[in-house]
Amino acid sequence: MNGAEGSSTTTDTGHEVRRSGSFLVLGESTGPGPRILRFEGRSWFRFMDRLYSPTPVHRLSPDEVRELCELRLARAGSLIDERLYAKVVSDLTVTAAARTSTPRTILDLGTGDGRAVPFYRSVFADSRIYGCDMSAASLRRHDSGAPVVQISGNGPLPFADRTIDLALASFVFHFSVPVPLLAEVPRILRVGGVLVATVYGPQASSLARLLRAARMELVGMRQVRDVPGHFVFTAQPANPEARSVRAA
Numbered sequence: 001m002n003g004a005e006g007s008s009t010t011t012d013t014g015h016e017v018r019r020s021g022s023f024l025v026l027g028e029s030t031g032p033g034p035r036i037l038r039f040e041g042r043s044w045f046r047f048m049d050r051l052y053s054p055t056p057v058h059r060l061s062p063d064e065v066r067e068l069c070e071l072r073l074a075r076a077g078s079l080i081d082e083r084l085y086a087k088v089v090s091d092l093t094v095t096a097a098a099r100t101s102t103p104r105t106i107l108d109l110g111t112g113d114g115r116a117v118p119f120y121r122s123v124f125a126d127s128r129i130y131g132c133d134m135s136a137a138s139l140r141r142h143d144s145g146a147p148v149v150q151i152s153g154n155g156p157l158p159f160a161d162r163t164i165d166l167a168l169a170s171f172v173f174h175f176s177v178p179v180p181l182l183a184e185v186p187r188i189l190r191v192g193g194v195l196v197a198t199v200y201g202p203q204a205s206s207l208a209r210l211l212r213a214a215r216m217e218l219v220g221m222r223q224v225r226d227v228p229g230h231f232v233f234t235a236q237p238a239n240p241e242a243r244s245v246r247a248a
Helices: 062-074 082-099 117-123 136-140 184-188 201-213
Strands: 005-010 016-020 023-026 036-039 042-047 051-053 105-109 128-133 148-150 164-169 189-200 216-223 230-237
Touching: 023 036, 023 062, 051 062, 062 136, 082 117, 082 164, 082 189, 082 230, 105 117, 117 128, 128 136, 136 148, 164 184, 184 189, 189 201, 201 216, 201 230
Parallel strands: 105 128, 105 164, 128 148, 164 189
Antiparallel strands: 005 016, 016 023, 023 051, 036 042, 042 051, 189 230, 216 230
């Protein structure tokens, strides 16, 4: 993380905040803050309930995303809504199971501390699951037992061509995923392989354009049941030779 947390201070609107690297943390005793917070003469944008970014999170650079995710994981107990998380990742897993037969190999893209892996294993018990993430600090927290590797924000993915049957990504695409990294996914997918992932926020409306830039196409997208604003989408390589033979 970029620097230790500083001392707490109070904004003009009475919110107690503390600097942590490039970001702000709302005081522990404070409930969800406003969507936009004014501090030091500028706007700060809420992420989850109590973290604030100097720019909307879908515009952060890979290095800023890594720093923010490490801050989130360090405070996971008070920040992550486990019920919402379980609903979204369970829906993702069920969607993936409906799209593919038993995959031999699965990549958890943006695996973080691996908290999604048990959900995947509950359905894909016989699959070999790998994880990758930009954050070494997050991977040190990874305790799922899956092999993991640190990657650059712009790739490459350290897998040979056509070696992964299924790529999964939970709570990744609300950030701006760099095209060079995403373009690695169609390279590593086996014929018939797909990417199934979640998305929310502004990135949901620009998803098809992002996928096209990475030589992929959006073949399905729907809202997560009982979780407004969160979606599960399926994408496949734009190259017809690599597409799934199953109907979208």
